[in-house]
Amino acid sequence: MATVTSPPTPQTTPPAEAASPALTGRARLILVVLCAAQFMVALDFSVLNVALPALGADLGLGNSGLQWAVTAFALPSGGFLLLSGRIGDLYGRKKLFIVGLALFGAASLLATFAWNPASFLAGRALQGMGAAAIVPTGMSLLTTTFPEGPQRDRALGISGTLLSLGFTIGMVLGGVMTDTLGWRSTMGLLALFSAIVLPLAPSLLPESRTPERPRLDVPGAVTVTGGLLSLIYALSTAAERGFGGADVQVTLVAGVALLVAFVVVESRSASPLVSLPMLKRRTVAFGNLGGIVTFAMMSTVIFALTLYLQETLGLSSFATGLVFGAQGVMSVFAGSLAPKVIGRFGARRTLVLSLAGQGLLTGALLGIGEGSGAILATVAVSLASMCHLGAIISYGVTVTSGVPDEEQGLATGLVTTTQQVGLTIGIPLLGVLATTGDSLYGGVRTVLVLDTAIVLATAVLVAFGLRKRA
Structure with a gap:
């Protein structure tokens, strides 16, 4: 493959190769x-x-x-x-x-x-x-x-x-x-x-690399890195100790303040770390919204089900691993299917459909009981994971489509930051509800209700945000 060291051209491979999914x-x-x-x-x-x-x-x-x-x-x-x-x-x-x-x-x-x-x-x-x-x-x-x-x-x-x-x-x-x-x-x-x-x-x-060598945006790097570090620390610590600690509250406020400062810095920078016009792209904004929600909510479901299967149903660690092993098998199947679905319906529709499927199947988990539910949990979380993987792939395609090669590092940086932040915030925001209620079973059900509502609401927002304008 050609090295990207000169201004990007519309096609980096011959047309026949670009049109075919076959790889050398x-x-x-x-x-x-x-x-x-x-x-x-x-x-x-x-x-x-x-x-x-x-x-x-x-x-x-x-x-x-x-x-x-x-x-x-x-x-x-x-x-x-x-x-x-x-x-x-x-x-x-x-x-x-x-x-x-x-x-x-x-x-x-x-x-x-x-x-x-x-x-x-x-x-x-x-x-x-x-x-x-x-x-x-x-x-x-x-x-x-x-x-x-x-x-x-x-x-x-x-x-x-x-x-x-x-x-x-x-x-x-x-x-x-x-x-x-x-x-x-x-x-x-x-x-x-x-x-x-x-x-x-x-x-x-x-x-x-990019063909030009603009100066690195140091103020932007300091504010966004400090903001993300503070936010991740606050949410990770809150998952263990709750939001009442002074260190959690201080770092949470500091994280939000630094991220706001980052936006201000970027709007005035000659060589911004993050191009604000890129963030205004509907595909970037709503694609990343779908990404952060699918990661955050699925990680919360897995956390809640792990507690439910072992603490409520009394399954062993090995048996619980088998449940998530079945989820992994279905994810492999979904990974081979998702590109075909994207090719047929487009990345935007696939993202919306995948989020809707993840939300509905998370709602199906509300059928689990205090004495039984392992089979339902296995089937529902495996199918939900198929939709989840469809959302992961389609949001990555959505965000990076139409972005010039010299900005692909920025676009994929946003994609992977969304992934990491999503994995980090889900359990602190919702997962703690599973262990703070009157009973674990009731807490898990509360998590599943909120999880379902958030994913379905996001599917609606993404559908409207990514709709093609006349």
Whole structure:
């Protein structure tokens, strides 16, 4: 594939290739490398969750320390996404992708051999920094390598499938590995993934950057990174302790204030980190709205169902893993189906239909009972996940369609920031309701009602926002 180092042309591949979803052998290898890296990061989101009790006992981490085992990764991985995407645009996406892989692998080794809480948390934070570099640059390399149309739709479909599958497999694999090999094996697996992918990237991936070299928007970078870091910290901490703590309230206010300041800075900057005209694009604004809601609400459903299956129905960790394993199988099927649906109905309609399906199937989960409901939960969450994956792929296609190659890093940075923020805010905003009511069962039902209403309302908003004007 051609290196994007000159002003973009309407077509980066011959017309016949752009019109066909068939991929060349080299294109398949590029896709394998990019998707393997995305899968590795998705695995990191969940593989450690089941291992937290064993990790805490081994390293002497209390409950607050266990929360930081998750938060230490979420803070940098979400907070630095936009900045990393822009740095990749300006100085080379391939270079930053490789740096991110190397940092992620080294950090995973540090976490694997951690000798005390500080060394482990440092490894997790550096993993987050590596992920912040890998995710937006990997997505940018994908969208600039594969031309808009069937090839890009197919590539995004495979990437979205592995993203969802990585999160699901991590939940199942984390328990198995912790029971058989110990919690350190979960971090060692990530180091092994990085060691396999890293040597392939330099020779396979094309370099890609913007043709000009504008100055980096430092005030914009400081305000948006500080705002996202503050917001993610506040919401992650609130998931454990509620919103009553002074640190939560201060960082929540600071996060909102910094993001407002970011908008003001960008409106006056000669070389903004985020182009406000881009944010005014209906496809970008409403596409990302659909993305943040589908991620936030599905993560909340999984959290609530995990509690329900184990605490209310008394299922074992292994049996609960099988429920989400079935969800993963259906996600793979949805990943192969979604590009065809997008090709037939368009990304915008597919996004609306997928959100509506996710909302309706989440509502179907209200049929679960206090004494039974495992089968209904398995079927409904698996079908809801198919719609969820359709929404993931179609919102990515919607947001990046029509965006010039020199702004793809920014567009995909927004896509991945939406993904990270969605995964972060869902459980603090709604998931805590499952554990704060009079009964767990009643709390789970409250979560499902609100989740259903939010997703269906978003489907209506996106439908109106993305409707074609006469």
